[in-house]
Amino acid sequence: MSFNIGLSGIRAASSDLNITGNNIANASTVGFKSSRAEFADVYSASILGTGSNAQGSGVVLDNVAQIFTQGDINYTENSLDLAINGNGFFVTSNNGALSYTRAGYFGTNQEGFIVNNNGERLQGYGVNAVTGRINEGVPTDLRVDTRAANPNRTSKVESTLNLNSTSVRPTAAQNAYDTTFATEYSAHITANAVDPATPTEDEMAAARAAAEPAALTAARDQARTGFDPSDSSTYNSSTSVNVYDSLGNAHVMTKYFVKTDANTWDMHVLIDGRDLSGTLATDPAFSSDPEVLTFNSSGALIGGQITNIGGAAGWQPLDANGEPAGAEVQNLSLDLTGSSQYASSFGVTSVVQDGFTTGELAGLSIDDNGMLIARYTNGQTKTQGQLVLATFANQQGLKPLGDTAWAQSSASGEPVIGVPGSGTQGLIQSGALEQSNVDLSEMLINLIVAQRNYQANAKTIQTEDAVTQTIINLR
Template identity: 40%
Template sequence: MPSFNIGLTGINAASKDLEVTGHNISNSSTAGFKGSRAEFADVFALSYTGVSRLATGSGVNLAAVSQQFNQGDLEFTDNNLDLALNGRGFFVVERDDVREYTRAGQFLVDKDGFIVNSAGQNLMGYPPGVRSGELNEIRVTTGEAEPRATSEIEALMNLSAAAPTIPPDPDNDPSVDIEPSEPDTYNESTSLTVYDSRGGEHTVSLFFQRTGDSEWAVRAFKGDQPIDGDGATAGELVFTPEGTLDLDASTPLEISFDPENGAAEPLNINVDFTETTLYGDRFGVSRLNQDGFAPGQLIDVDVDSDGTVFARFTNGVNRSLGQVAIANFDNPQGLQPVGGTNWVETSSSGQALMGGAGETGFGLIQGGAFENSNVNIAEQLVNLITAQRNFQANAQVISTADTITQTIINLR
């Protein structure tokens, strides 16, 4: 009897629904997992001359198992290499030239410094400063960050307008010789550390001497030795009646000396006093910055919202290691799941459109977090109940058909 077959198709459909629901529930804690939905279609077996209004149908079949790519919740962690995509797109992972796509962003650094997932697949991205061409594995630099020699000092300070003028020398030289060991030859002083090309540290001291109502001489010393040439080349700061620096009338201070440690070249440093003022009755240093730094050790790796991976070093340097590549598809539901919370491209999905996080059509990356499964447990439990009742109802169809068959067989 057709009723047996119809009931059997219903039981098979209910079984598939239970399988899909069970798979969803079992992966409710799997990072980056996307739940699926069983979709069914009715079956009509009609001949060429069949009359559709008289057709009773032949049951049901499984039309598709449709993946649901709605966003999962983000879970924040203490691992900066855990990455979550908030929005559209997939991470690109590769091993042995086999490329796959994933939303699971639990990454770590392997023994060779490459960023990989738990399956050993490399996270792919663009090299620093490059946004085209072949993707590369992203590798974390484990060596030291190279030092940089100081080339400029930015000095923001206030010289006291009430400071006494130090009398000029007998030759009426506006730049009276300053002696660090003789406090009566200068009004104020301050010091900072500068770096040579090998990262060697050197302490430079700046001494200020008021030579007139609006004029100050400034000299640089390393220890007790001047490093700004002779007195005639010392810097001169000239201030306006309002107390700001007169750039046209002032003479820049340039520092030059040989580090004497085998460094590649002597240090040549320009000192910028542009924002220095002559106010009030107190000397104060608000900012005394220099642009050099010593070698640095890697302390951390951060990932920006656009996917740029930065290595942070102890000397304050942030070095870009590359940018995480993001893939998107015209039809994500056409991707083929291959296990490991990964997918591969198919003709149904269309070719991967590559880009970077934050661009049009691509989500943002959240470092220090990963995307949880998008499975709603409450919804899946309701699906279990529904599938169970469907199974029971279709089993009842077969039981009823069997009773009818027995009745017919027992006719005499």
């Protein structure tokens, strides 16, 4: 009997050494979960059961349990290296056969699918091609779309700016105003038989009132006919922004501001140096019909906030030769709501336009919730999918497959599939890997204990052998 007991102890100690050695061997294996040996005692039993004074019959390895505690997170420079911070497993598919892993070594294959080192495809939710929304429901193979991003034509430009209230009319416009005012003022004095040497205050006010409309008209006409985008003396301020046509071509929209009265400005809009009819500024036929901006006495813009570029017909994009660029005629509005006229220098406080050119794939990132986000060279981003995680009612019931992967079993229960951050699912850390949860200090101590157990059980066999030899030697 003692031989069998000692032998079972040696076997148990050997199993303990194997399990501890396996833990030590995988101390640097990403996503590895350490195991521990769980032993149970053995008692002989008759048909009537075990007696109260029954002697033990040794030990048996009852279970090898895996410890699913969190491993340390180490950061890498690969955006497709993934770590789970919390509960859950990555779901991978090998031709439909699902497995579950904590090892986040991922990359893309020649077809663009996200795969691990064994070529198994990462599972997640795809994106609806029409709405751009995540198709939640049945997980599928996640795939990176490497095609260029489609351009988006500009439909609206929103700009907030300040026009300097202390600005004066351009010189030519001011000269036209002064000349016309003087002429009209004298004409009124003469027509009303006013002594020009000794006019009364009322007579002077009446003359000014009579001369003002014509002077303003002359100044405005001169400002418009004399406007030349190449001559900065014909306007007060300017600013530019890129707009895009349906083919992704960039066009420069420039706004020129000309002060015509105390609270009134002309705004000339040119695109690629052409007026809205397509005529170059250097062409004798150039004629810019401005939008009139009006401000109240508090400096707030109250007129001309929104301008439809090209009017009801829309804007026709042109190429460098002034010919249609092949792009669609598009409705394009300019919104200056919120702009002001204060006694400070001209400045643009914000500008937003909703168009962009085409762009090539520049990089990928995955956020905490598993969203696969593509970045393009045009500065745009696009969601291409969302990975899923799986949890189990009994993690200990998972069947180890090797390659740091597990399979579902009847003991583990059905997987609960969900996106990171939902329910009990953990969060995703992109550009990082979860290291093994093996504690080397503990494992080295376990080695010492297992070695002592092995030696002690061997001593049991040795002692039993000595006792047996004594009996054999009796005569």
